[in-house]
Amino acid sequence: MPASNKNRAPDPGFGLYFHWPFCRKKCPYCDFNSHVREAVNQKRWTAALLAELDWFATRVSPKKLTSIFFGGGTPSLMEPETVSALIDGARRHFIFADDIEITLEANPTSVEAASFAAYRQAGVMRLSLGVQSMRDDALKFLGREHSVSEALNAIELARAHFSNISFDLIYALPGQTPKGWRADLEQALSLAGNHLSLYQLTIEPNTGFAGAVRRGEFQIPPEEKAETLFEITQSVCAEAGWPAYEISNHARPGFECRHNLTYWRYGEYLGIGPGAHGRVIEAGVRTAYQQKKRPERWLAAVETAGQGAETVIPLPSPEERAEEMLLMGLRLEEGVWYENFDAAIGMPMAHFLRRDRLDQLVEAGLMIEDDHRIRATKKGRLVLNSLLPEILV
Template structure:
């Protein structure tokens, strides 16, 4: 039986679509050349100070929700991201999980995910994380080819990656791992072999990302200097189609642009983002979305953002009890746009009822009908009586599609 909590004020629709807690651990052993995440290399990290500060910020948000119409929630997922949160002491993860359970009731099937890199995976440490309450792990494998791992700036070998997968399999009921493809000069045969090797490991969830060059990364500088040439976009598109074909044959469906899973094995935490549910974000640079009951049917949606710099974040929490840099109200128009940007990533699309519950208006009243018709005629979007969704072709060009549709 699922835990429930009575509230005098009905929860806004977003809060009923899921309530996740994201905890950001900003430290890595090394900064990867493709990474633009808020991650930092430090020689020494005080586990005790960071544990205390993360608990303080968690307490701050629990009090905020209690005082501002945010009661009645049930936690559906916890996600330790980074950075490399497997560098965190298992005791820290356990303390945070325990504190979350003290503040809120949780679903009986609460999903608690830890991101990990093979270089920080030890059998004993994974057993300790499982004992602390982690029940799902996501491994940053990125490649099963040693030459490509060196190109990607990874610290582990292919053999170490396979060992980490084996340790994860023995310690957790659910595990996933990431691979990066469409690497320079990668061809169909090489990618097919690597993908089939990955599938042979028995995971029921894979995250498969095409290599993209982000600003302010080492790869961005290398491309600017002419030292790196990306794979031809047409060849990258062919690899995407090949990936979908192979994964579908193996029973792992492309439920989100870069994510594949057997039915029931999707990342529940990430589904909260994509379905535009509510979530708290704590730790340096973490973002959050919280819909607060204000007496109106739609509630007030708040966007939160933490200080990015780890040391400033830590000092601020110790002095003020939290390090939230901004609280800003998300307008109804912005809520609609965010919901479209997130929900059209999903193969299932967005429920028109959910759009109405979030915005107080019908979907078709917020869209230029001629542009919508054009995108449907070009078989990039499909509009039915109950949902709007992007076709596989539409999802491959989602950014430009959204730019056109929402302008």
């Protein structure tokens, strides 16, 4: 992805997200909309995803598509023919940008890695691998189906077919030491193509881990230890030339995930499939969609009505949109550009900010502002949820 001009607001882009809700098993830390089913009729599901795409595509103004993202669930359980059909469906409705980014999330098991070449042939350009750890004991704890050996083989195979790969790691695990995490991270940096997503383990409600913690089976590291591991993450990645362009995402300059940047820059995107979210301008009003989460309910709705939206919420209030845009954009190292804010909200950012509190936060080293944008510092991004109420009118 081309680097932005230092003083010019980047194009937020227009993205398309497909959600494949199925997994072989449910990981104990996962609160995503994922479900285990013995069998999935791929042809029926392909038809339904295309039908919902058709329905939504007629409701957005024509624009160039800058990214497609296949998420889940486990998209690498999709047949390559399904992926190809969905990409072709997108091409029927939208003009593809010359440098469009098409990403598919994949698990690094040997079975799923066998489809990498076919995904590339189908049109996928970027692969995001759910490696999660460089240690077998940690993978077992996290409930993953692959071993470190399988992950390494999958990474090698991915690099043979894709010039742009990324993978995820989870840290701040029980018993994890700073020395051990540094070693894992340095190994990951030597293997990843251009991008790493590095997440601290959090215990989400209604997950297997939530029950395990409640029963006292394990404890996550205390806050001060987690902070040490975070600081190691930032320093090791920065020294390697992989700065944090977002709180949990690191990349070589020019290889930031374009699709996720559309979310954070408050661009428009369509979300297709069970539980998917979308934000589009419809009849001049930014509108938030969320699809029905249960796969069978979504499928029945689409086959009956052409779409499976659970909620449709217009966002006409400038105050509501301003808060949402700042909350998303301040996660980024680049911050929120005044030019993009004015275009999305229709009013200047100064109208929504408390000048006195912003000045105090700048003085405290938590915020930065200049003639083009407002940003949270690295320290400020760690406490972003408490900063935003401070600066909003």
